[in-house]
Amino acid sequence: MNLTPTSVKFDIGGGREVTIETGKMARQADGAVTVRCGDCILLATVVANKEPKAGQSFFPLTVDYQEKFASAGRIPGSFFKREGKLSDSEVLVSRLIDRALRPLFPDDYLCDVQVLVTLISSDPEVMPDALAALAASAALAVSDVPIQEIISEVRIGRIKGEFIINPTRTQLAEADMDFIVAATAKNIMMVEGESKECQEEDLVKAIELAHDAIRIQVKAQEELRGLIGNPAKREFALPYANEELKAKIEAFAAGKILEVSKSALGKHERGDAFGKIEEELKEHLGELSEEDAPLVGKYFHKLEKEVVRNMILDQSIRLDGRVLDQVRPLAMEIDLLPSPHGSALFTRGETQSLTTVTLGTPDDELLVESAAVSNYVKFILHYNFPLLHR
Incomplete structure (x- = not known):
């Protein structure tokens, strides 16, 4: 049994080295890698069915990202000490990975695909969500699952006027711009983030710098794939067409x-x-x-x-008759409900949001735990979507 891994390394700036490794863990998966930066290690695995289910008419891709508390030598503080479903933050990271990967599969590929990214070792200063899509893409790159291009994601933050790729947790606390960017070597796939204030040229510069960093990560994945012999992507049966x-x-x-x-x-x-x-x-x-x-x-x-x-x-005409630079009609109303501490109804075209606010005491603070940190938060946002379109 040969457990010697194949690995590649690259620098993300500031003397920080990232290592992508395959061939040692999860050897029964169709593709598996570990991604390491500092003491932070992510394990990503991908498994895909050889044939689609009978009658399948959509692409069933499942992406789960999870931060194991054991990765930081911690036990969950809740009553149930065994970790359960994904937290809200883990679901959001899963969506960041999914949104970047999903368009890269062939249109007629309908086999079940499962991508699991797990934090198995935590570094208090390394943000693992910025490495999660890199790990997922690398696992697909070394597999025979027929993804069409290699991607990666990076976080870019602006700290005291300087743009930094994948800033540390301490640096990020002082950032006035925080964006996650996903891309192939040629095309931007997704941008998501927040900023206190941001000029258009600042955002463009951030995306350009992020894309430069992503190209390095894509090249590293291509190198890793070459080192294991450029495995051929599997053939799959096209669905019936007329x-x-x-x-x-x-x-x-x-x-x-x-x-x-x-x-x-x-x-x-x-x-x-x-x-x-x-x-x-x-x-x-x-x-x-x-x-x-x-x-x-x-x-x-x-x-x-x-x-x-x-x-x-x-x-340049939209479905409701508006031209491209025309905003839907807006309407706002407050104090709509008599009992909640505050309420508002916001209407934009045919879309509505009914919002209520409740004021509590310090006893109502929420403990939010992850592998690296535990914080009490004073602001809690709950989102419900009770009305689906017919």
Whole structure:
């Protein structure tokens, strides 16, 4: 048994070295790496089914990021000492990874894919969320799972006027800009963050510096993949398609969809109008084979998306009739509810937010724990979404 790992190293600035290693841990996974910076070590694994489930019509990608308390030699402070579901912060980091990875899989790839990123050793000064997407991408890079490009993410912060890639926890506490940027070597995939105040040129500079750092990380992943022999990406069966049926649907429905899209109807009226077109389409096509019948809805909704997108790009008109620089109608109302300490109703177009505020005492502070830190917070934000679109 050979447990000698293959590894690459690169510098992220300030003399800090990052090591990506594969071949030692999680050897039964389709791809697995550890990423280390200081005493912070992340283990990322990826596993994918060889075949999609019967009748599968979407890409089932699962991404979970978790910080184990044992990584910092700690036991959770809650009543249940065993770690349970992901915390809110871990869910948000999982989403940062997911949003960058998901577009890179082939459109017709429908096999289940599971990406797990786990903090197994914590460094109090190293922010592990800034390394999580690098670990996930590297695990995919060394696997045979058919991802089309290599990516990475970095955090960029501005501390006392200086931009720093992946600042330490102490540095980040003084930052007036804090952004996470995801990208391939060529294209920016995602930008998310916050700033106290920020000029447009400052944001552009931050993204450019982040992209430069990401290119180094992508190159390191390519080097690691080369060291293990550039494993071929697995072949996968394309789902059944019927180009003739697709052309028929486009010929019948494209003009009708555009007509409804340009009519500036309300959301529900527009949905009903699109639904009527789809029903007319099914009547027009008549009886279809068992293979072709499920494709009608798929092709119709893809065509709907394409027509609406082209209308917005080519004619600068949105679905509700607004031009590109026109904001939806806004309305705000306060003291809507008699009993809560505070309440407000905010309406933007057809979107509404009903917000309440409750004032408490120091006894109501919330203990928020992670592997590295435990803090009491005075501000607690709860988000609910009780109304889904029909």
